[in-house]
Amino acid sequence: MNNKKLSKGIHSGNDNEKKVNYLNTLINKASEAFSEANYDNALKYYNEAILIDQENHVLYSNKSAILLKLGKAKEAIEEADYAINLQPSWPKVFIFFI
Numbered sequence: 542m543n544n545k546k547l548s549k550g551i552h553s554g555n556d557n558e559k560k561v562n563y564l565n566t567l568i569n570k571a572s573e574a575f576s577e578a579n580y581d582n583a584l585k586y587y588n589e590a591i592l593i594d595q596e597n598h599v600l601y602s603n604k605s606a607i608l609l610k611l612g613k614a615k616e617a618i619e620e621a622d623y624a625i626n627l628q629p630s631w632p633k634v635f636i637f638f639i
Contacts, residue, residue: 564593571603580610598628 571586587604594600601624608617624631 560593564590567593568600575603575607578610580607583607584611596627598624598631599633601627602631602633 567586567590571583571590574580574583574586584604584607587600587607591597591600591604601620605617605620605624608614608620
């Protein structure tokens with residue numbers, strides 16, 4: 542559930558370096574929370590990460606997995622659909638629903 546990839550909308554550079562570092566911190570915290578089955582916190586961190594990088598399909602895919610764990614299938618499908626729209630060739634998002 543780790544994601545070091547950034548979308549085209551955010552990239553490393555002097556202006557964005559703090560934003561990128563904070564985004565990676567959020568992703569790491571979300572991954573840690575997920576691995577500890579603390580899905581509410583993982584969801585919180587992914588929601589915050591998405592506010593920073595709204596074009597990152599992996600964030601939406603991972604959020605979808607968390608929502609499934611929380612029993613929120615309809616919301617999970619909506620997030621998965623958004624991830625697919627951002628990156629139609631991203632196979633991981635389909636695995637959650639098999």
